[in-house]
Amino acid sequence: MGMTMALAGCGATGSSGDVTLKLVAADYGTGPANSSEKYWSALAKDFETRNPGIKVDVDVRSWKTVDADVASMVKRGEAPDIAQIGAYADYVKQDALYSADELLNIPTQANFLTQLSDAGKVNRIQYGLPFVASTRLLFYNEKLFDEAGLSAPKTWADIESDAKALKAEGVTTPFALPLGSEEAQAETMMWLLSGGGGYTETADDSYSIDSAQNVETFKWLQKNLVGDGLTGPVAPGKLDRAAAFTAFNAGKVGMLNGHPTLMQEAEKAGVKVGMVPLPGINGKSKSSMGVADWMMAFKQPGHREAAGKFLDFVFSDKNVLDFVGQYDLLPVTYSANDAMAKDPRYADLSKFQDALPTSQLPPVGKTSWAKVSESIKKNIGKAVEPGVNPSTVLGAIARDAVTAEAAE
Template sequence: MVSALGMTAVLGGCGAGADSDEVTLRLVAADYGDSEANSSQKYWDGLVEQYEKKHPNVTVDVSVYSWNDVDRKVKEMVAAGDAPDMAQIGAYADYAADDLLYSADELLSISTQADFAAQFASAGEVDGTQYGMPFAASTRLLFYNKTLFAEAGLSAPKTWDQLAADAAALKADGVKYPYALPLGSEEAQAETMQWLLSGGGGYTENLGTSYGIDSAENVATLTWLKDDLVGKGLTGPVAPGKLNRADAFAAFANGQVGMLNGHPTLMQMAAKKGVKFGMVPMPGVDGQTKVSMGVADWMTAFKQNGHAEQVGDFLDFVYDEKNVLAFSREYDLLPVTASASDVMSTAARDKDLRPFLEELPLSELYPVGRTSWATVSAAVKKRIGGAVVSGGSPTAVLAGLQSTALRAESGE
């Protein structure tokens, strides 16, 4: 994501005084654009203009920040006692645990709540109450360079062994990154989770009730990555722990990558550079993975300033079908509502997103409802690359991450 545009926040008090019916709502949002032309500030400005025409007593001030900054910015505002009315960010559980957020029930109409895709509504819950309102979603597919595959006489892999064999053939042809494995600090938790799921494991077990990071399945997955991909020189010249997702995507768009896990944004990047690509479900041990990784970003509403009625009315507008569709189409993201998903699943203009939409119902999300997840995610980003290097120990790294998770769970 790029640096935000229009970053001025209105930091004064909300509203126009006790004798006025006029209300000013502040929204802090993340930027999904990659240039000034498609900054999220432009999206929100247009949406707010429509809303304010019909609600002359409500002003909505939107401040957009890059993904590198937005969560930190909101945290600083909350710590300073100056919480925004709404924040569209990456996590919500810590704020919910501190009783700082309105629940969805306190804000949204029944029809808006019912329209959320079931797995996202559930993922937004803490102790059975929904505080995180899903805002945007994506899933992952395996992207492969059709030109490089054709030159090597390859077909898209369905199993790990086929993926490794394809990578070896691409390496023999001089491809720089046969399989790009970004386990660097930017988004290692995503690449890791996709691989863990493809090996029959994941971050949690027992239907998500507890962490299972050091499970036998996860150890086997990372051991395979270490021995059969990284150890055989099939992941390129940059150590996985030093390779970030953005750099891996850029390399794919430049024709230097044979395969990598990607989300919908990569389609546009590759197409702009003329790269012909295919997309298939992530290979697994014995066949294509049945469960994909899903990611959702969240809308939250803070109680500090009140205004539940006005916030709820504005969010009902935000989640109107046409607005969800407009946002999803602008940024190649998947809608979080059933009504918009139904439209995109059949509309000709959305056919490129259809493979990702098909993966969505079976996707598994990060355990974002746990207040410990932020700590665990940061630890994964920092340590997971060390599990696959020469001399690294998947067993030791995963055991250390499990210990970190359990300490975070207990509040230590």
């Protein structure tokens, strides 16, 4: 168990007991009352008590700026020891990160859910350490469904017929389809998976954005939801996720794809929520979309051993559950997931947990993904506009992907 730590114990690692680790982390809270600052400060204090001589300087920043802030720090030669942010792959390209096996003890490494640890790999070496996970489900307003005499949809045809029934009942937005710039790459991936496709080929991890399955998925959305006026007054390409969620919480949306935080917000707003896996063409989708945020340790400060000790502590079951339980997220480790499944306090997350083992993450290990994601956000809304050939739009995004790959 101590093999990795022993091998790491050379250089400026802090073994002399005089290390201060700089941690930059994202804030998952909605205000001072539930700021992540409280979690990290308490965890750092506990760690320092158990590890005399190692201090942790906690710096929690808004999600709006934290990725850019860390990038600026690295560029200035002032990289933090550890960052908890949205993406890691660009730093692997810069040879800026320690690998997982240079940091963590073997039990910690082996405890990550396989699909999450795989998503943290570049060239089969893990650099990104999944911090929290989430999956997506189809949400529906139970009150609106009851009034229209509907049950939860199981297929795409059900989604269409339910949306028509909701429209007939006067529901403003029977199905919210946010393909605006805020989070279009996630909404797109959910639909691609439910249509039997995805962003990449399983065999060689190459992009397959304009595959036949993906084109057919967007043709269906264009014709059967958007074309029939079932997606509300705002065009999908102009609709951001935040606006769709706000409308759902106001009782104006019949169905949309959502995550655990929306469940919590809707319940506070008095909306009774039903949740099912996103239906596929003829039944349950082969997989749901998974999402993970990441931790990483930078080589620049040179505190490998101390950083590894801290990260092993971060991924202990108690600390993992303390964080995910506060923000309605999912654990990234097998043992913490088992503990959550057995604890009635987390019963409302069970459907998300059930979807996690078969979930598929975006291709975050590709350093080209950031550019491809931007192209999707900018362009995908056009694919469902009246009179547009979805194949043309997906083909243009696919060409952007080829260009982005070639530039890496």
